[in-house]
Amino acid sequence: MSDGVLVLAATPIGDPRDAAPRLAAELATADVVAAEDTRRLRRLLDELGVSTHGSVLSYHEHNERARTPELLDRLRGGARVVLVTDAGMPSVSDPGYRLTNACVEAGVRVTCVPGPSAVLMALAVSGLPTDRFCFEGFLPRKPGERARRLAGLAAEHRTMVFFEAPHRLAEMLEAMAEAFGPDRVAAVCRELTKTYEEVRRDGLAALAQWAVEGARGEITVVVGGAPAVIASVEDVLPGIQRRVAAGERLKAVCAEVAEQTGLSKKALYDAAVAAR
Numbered sequence: 001m002s003d004g005v006l007v008l009a010a011t012p013i014g015d016p017r018d019a020a021p022r023l024a025a026e027l028a029t030a031d032v033v034a035a036e037d038t039r040r041l042r043r044l045l046d047e048l049g050v051s052t053h054g055s056v057l058s059y060h061e062h063n064e065r066a067r068t069p070e071l072l073d074r075l076r077g078g079a080r081v082v083l084v085t086d087a088g089m090p091s092v093s094d095p096g097y098r099l100t101n102a103c104v105e106a107g108v109r110v111t112c113v114p115g116p117s118a119v120l121m122a123l124a125v126s127g128l129p130t131d132r133f134c135f136e137g138f139l140p141r142k143p144g145e146r147a148r149r150l151a152g153l154a155a156e157h158r159t160m161v162f163f164e165a166p167h168r169l170a171e172m173l174e175a176m177a178e179a180f181g182p183d184r185v186a187a188v189c190r191e192l193t194k195t196y197e198e199v200r201r202d203g204l205a206a207l208a209q210w211a212v213e214g215a216r217g218e219i220t221v222v223v224g225g226a227p228a229v230i231a232s233v234e235d236v237l238p239g240i241q242r243r244v245a246a247g248e249r250l251k252a253v254c255a256e257v258a259e260q261t262g263l264s265k266k267a268l269y270d271a272a273v274a275a276r
Helices: 021-029 038-048 064-076 097-106 118-126 143-153 166-180 204-211 233-245 250-261 265-274
Strands: 005-009 032-035 055-058 080-084 109-113 133-138 159-164 185-190 198-203 219-223
Touching: 005 021, 005 064, 005 097, 021 038, 021 080, 021 109, 032 038, 032 064, 038 055, 055 064, 064 080, 064 097, 097 109, 118 159, 118 185, 118 198, 118 219, 143 166, 159 166, 166 185, 166 204, 166 219, 185 204, 198 204, 233 250, 233 265, 250 265
Parallel strands: 005 080, 005 109, 032 055, 032 080, 133 159
Antiparallel strands: 159 219, 185 198, 185 219
């Protein structure tokens, strides 16, 4: 394995005081700092009161394919490369995955400086269930592609977290209201950790109507999962019968359906036997 190390360093999503103490140390001692926006990096260094003695390179969505081999060569040569994006953790809807994947394949060590996350903060303040969730990033911009993506998520039981640009927020929420239902509860989290932080919680249709007036800043949307449908033995019995007729073992099918629905395995088995 190479002696080089890639450090994925989380940066503040708003308030610079949220920066992890390790961030300043890593930026100050890095051999290379790869930044999504070098101007923002300079501002961050000023806010942290540190300077970097290593070389500074831009690394963003338009040049990451070409720049990844260059950074990988530096890492193979033993360099400590710190990757930062404009806000939050690199590779989470930001540049970083391509370089991380290249390092993994090349046997280069990858570590990270943990820190602020719009995904986790929005989830925590949303008031929606946090025991199981999924991150869906940005939805497709084209209406047809977005509708298909949302249709595939309509039955998702986990809480869902999305990013969206403020000028597309109303359109996004309207599409969600159509796909998930107007009363599905959601939270729009705006400008997290910043001066004008705001969290609005309501049904999707009501939030879409509010967003028509225009929302500004960084937006994270948290949407409640699909409500669980309480099935009865009568509801699932035809499906059990079809699977058994197709050759599956009755006990195995009943066990699987019981686990999926919460119904009694014995009740399912007895009903299937009685219906023969």
